[in-house]
Amino acid sequence: MTVAPAGPIRMTYREAVRAALREALAADPRVFLMGEDVGRYGGTYAATKGLLEEFGPERVRDTPLSELTFTGAGIGAALGGMRPILEIMTVNFSLLALDQIVNNAATLRHMSGGQVSVPLVIRMATGAGRQVAAQHSHSLEAWYAHIPGIRVVAPAVLEDARGMLAAALRDPDPVLIFEHAALYGVEGELPAVPRQVDLDRAAVRRSGDDVSLIAYGGTVGKALAAAEQLAAGGISAEVVDLRTLRPLDDATIVGSVRKTHRAVVVDEGWRSGSLAAEVMARIMEQAFYELDAPVARVCTAEVPIPYPKHLEDAALPQPETIVAAARSLVKPRG
Amino acid sequence: MTPTPPRDEAIGLLRDMLRIRRLEEKSAELYSAGKIRGFLHLYIGQEAVATGAMRALTADDAIVATYREHGHALVRGITAGAIMAEMYGKASGCSRGRGGSMHLFDVSRRFYGGNAIVGGGLPLAVGLALADRMQGKARATACFFGDGATAEGVFQESLNLAALWRLPVLFACENNRYAMGTALDRAQAQTDLCLKATAQGVPAGRVDGMDVLAVLGATQDAVRAVRGGEGPRFLEYQTYRFRAHSMFDPELYRSKAEVEEWKKRDPIPAYVRCLESEGLLAAADLERLEREIAAELSEAVRFAEESPLEPVANLLVDVCTPRPA
Numbered sequence A: 001m002t003v004a005p006a007g008p009i010r011m012t013y014r015e016a017v018r019a020a021l022r023e024a025l026a027a028d029p030r031v032f033l034m035g036e037d038v039g040r041y042g043g044t045y046a047a048t049k050g051l052l053e054e055f056g057p058e059r060v061r062d063t064p065l066s067e068l069t070f071t072g073a074g075i076g077a078a079l080g081g082m083r084p085i086l087e088i089m090t091v092n093f094s095l096l097a098l099d100q101i102v103n104n105a106a107t108l109r110h111m112s113g114g115q116v117s118v119p120l121v122i123r124m125a126t127g128a129g130r131q132v133a134a135q136h137s138h139s140l141e142a143w144y145a146h147i148p149g150i151r152v153v154a155p156a157v158l159e160d161a162r163g164m165l166a167a168a169l170r171d172p173d174p175v176l177i178f179e180h181a182a183l184y185g186v187e188g189e190l191p192a193v194p195r196q197v198d199l200d201r202a203a204v205r206r207s208g209d210d211v212s213l214i215a216y217g218g219t220v221g222k223a224l225a226a227a228e229q230l231a232a233g234g235i236s237a238e239v240v241d242l243r244t245l246r247p248l249d250d251a252t253i254v255g256s257v258r259k260t261h262r263a264v265v266v267d268e269g270w271r272s273g274s275l276a277a278e279v280m281a282r283i284m285e286q287a288f289y290e291l292d293a294p295v296a297r298v299c300t301a302e303v304p305i306p307y308p309k310h311l312e313d314a315a316l317p318q319p320e321t322i323v324a325a326a327r328s329l330v331k332p333r334g
Numbered sequence B: 001m002t003p004t005p006p007r008d009e010a011i012g013l014l015r016d017m018l019r020i021r022r023l024e025e026k027s028a029e030l031y032s033a034g035k036i037r038g039f040l041h042l043y044i045g046q047e048a049v050a051t052g053a054m055r056a057l058t059a060d061d062a063i064v065a066t067y068r069e070h071g072h073a074l075v076r077g078i079t080a081g082a083i084m085a086e087m088y089g090k091a092s093g094c095s096r097g098r099g100g101s102m103h104l105f106d107v108s109r110r111f112y113g114g115n116a117i118v119g120g121g122l123p124l125a126v127g128l129a130l131a132d133r134m135q136g137k138a139r140a141t142a143c144f145f146g147d148g149a150t151a152e153g154v155f156q157e158s159l160n161l162a163a164l165w166r167l168p169v170l171f172a173c174e175n176n177r178y179a180m181g182t183a184l185d186r187a188q189a190q191t192d193l194c195l196k197a198t199a200q201g202v203p204a205g206r207v208d209g210m211d212v213l214a215v216l217g218a219t220q221d222a223v224r225a226v227r228g229g230e231g232p233r234f235l236e237y238q239t240y241r242f243r244a245h246s247m248f249d250p251e252l253y254r255s256k257a258e259v260e261e262w263k264k265r266d267p268i269p270a271y272v273r274c275l276e277s278e279g280l281l282a283a284a285d286l287e288r289l290e291r292e293i294a295a296e297l298s299e300a301v302r303f304a305e306e307s308p309l310e311p312v313a314n315l316l317v318d319v320c321t322p323r324p325a
Helices: A013-027 A049-056 A067-079 A092-104 A141-145 A158-170 A216-231 A251-262 A275-292 A309-315 A317-327 B009-030 B047-055 B071-075 B080-087 B122-133 B149-151 B155-164 B195-198 B212-227 B256-263 B267-277 B283-306
Strands: A009-012 A031-035 A060-062 A083-090 A121-126 A151-153 A173-179 A187-190 A203-206 A211-215 A237-241 A243-244 A263-270 A296-300 B062-066 B109-114 B141-146 B169-175 B204-208 B234-237
Touching: A009 A013, A013 A031, A013 A049, A013 A158, A013 B080, A031 A067, A049 A060, A060 A141, A067 A092, A067 B122, A067 B155, A083 A092, A083 A158, A092 A121, A092 A243, A121 A158, A141 A151, A141 A243, A141 A263, A141 A275, A141 B155, A151 A158, A151 A309, A158 A173, A158 A187, A187 A243, A203 A216, A203 A251, A211 A216, A211 A251, A211 B122, A216 A237, A216 A263, A237 A251, A251 A263, A251 B080, A263 A275, A275 A296, A309 B234, B009 B047, B009 B071, B009 B080, B009 B212, B009 B267, B009 B283, B047 B141, B047 B212, B047 B234, B062 B071, B062 B122, B071 B080, B071 B109, B080 B155, B080 B283, B109 B122, B122 B141, B122 B169, B141 B149, B149 B155, B149 B169, B149 B195, B155 B169, B155 B195, B155 B212, B155 B267, B169 B212, B195 B204, B195 B234, B204 B212, B212 B234, B212 B267
Parallel strands: A031 A060, A031 A083, A083 A121, A121 A173, A151 A173, A211 A237, A211 A263, A263 A296, B062 B109, B062 B141, B141 B169, B169 B234, B204 B234
Antiparallel strands: A009 A187, A151 A243, A203 A237
């Protein structure tokens, strides 16, 4: 007797993250969750809701407001044979843990001459768009992507929200997962049986011929919306989702640019010293003679994220500003 | 209670203190000769702490140390040759030459490194202890750090978390009275370090860190409680660093008289006198120890000198863990 395969399941990005956490806890007794309000409260963004009841307080650990120490304890537990998954509420708060992430998680393997690995996963929310002002809204992925010894990923779609965690747990080194806070409520369909995803390759989310829109995390959806508007105006835009911010997948980036000969990099980080700057530099290094126009970028205005909606909207990359940047590079087909 | 170890163990304690002292003297000499570079933080004066404390731990226990960790590493069983080669930056060093003096590692001995961020090792120790707890292993993690670390926020955070979760950590604070050049009472309003620990719910004790037997006894008691599931313990070892903070330190912050006063309490001659008075040590024994240690160190230096450098082709090795193809 065979069981008919279940059809796709409709769920939110938040539920995809939760499903991934539940599967990880069920699959490996070494996995445990640790962070502020991940247990009784259910997670600041409700990603861990119900897991304390299901897996108990040994494996779903509420911590004090001690980002530095619970992050260091996660590193120590990883050294000691566990597979901790930490939740840091926002990337802004992760700055309190920066010492442990940079000076220990990223360096211990090299500094010890390869004697240890630090199989640690840190999830954190990032990004703006919810009117929570300048201490809850920043996008500092580029800071972490600067550091050798850690892997940095940004799930932009439900499939990655569901699949990247398991892939991160298979990675023997520290992996930072940046979940854009505006994505948690996004709904979509996923297959009932999750597919394995990799943490190495960028993904082409929409194929096009005239311009590459290269985005990650919270800006992928905006780039897709921009591509839709551009299509209406006769411009065929390709949307590349970087997925992994360190190490960058040069092949997919350059492959897209070789096809379209134009690129707009979309980055919710600030322009100066941004990830966008790094992507642009790699295009210059590897595909300069393929370009029909200078590479453009759409970044966040260089201001601490303001509270009022109209100012916050004006600070961030938007489909309209992406469209304008793309149009400046390419004339619509006649 | 101060223990009275049998003669061979007592001689072993003296031998380990002397090994640290002579290794450090040799290191300083080689630093001046340009063989060792970077920062070199000498432990001279504090040998009784690493020696006595390490003796109270077993091979199963984990150690987290600081950038002033040559002594801890040596007494833990990392060979003088592997330590010396590491300071030479050689591939045969205990961290493959990647870390140098401040980052001695030997995971096979559960020695999780010299950590050169003050306080940076404390949460690692909490996590190692958490891993032991979650895996049902009844063993302890000893975390060494100085008085300076108690001014860091991570000190309060780490003691709190260890106490909250009753984790098997020994917080081993070597109070040598100076955070680099800043005296404790110039940096901290509360100079009673045990109070800082008890404020976080960690039982604390103070011990004469110049007396190796006192260190051994206090550490044995603390580790027994820690390993027995009673939660973390804090020990303040009152000690003194005879040499400069590092090789670049002109010591403007303390008087020579103060240093000389502390040298009267040098833990090595003090323990020699103790053993002599009990008839456990003769002059010939001491000479023999010195000869053996000199031979050990000259072999260590030879090993470091003759070891090859890591090929530059391996520059990027061990940044990430190799993946199966």
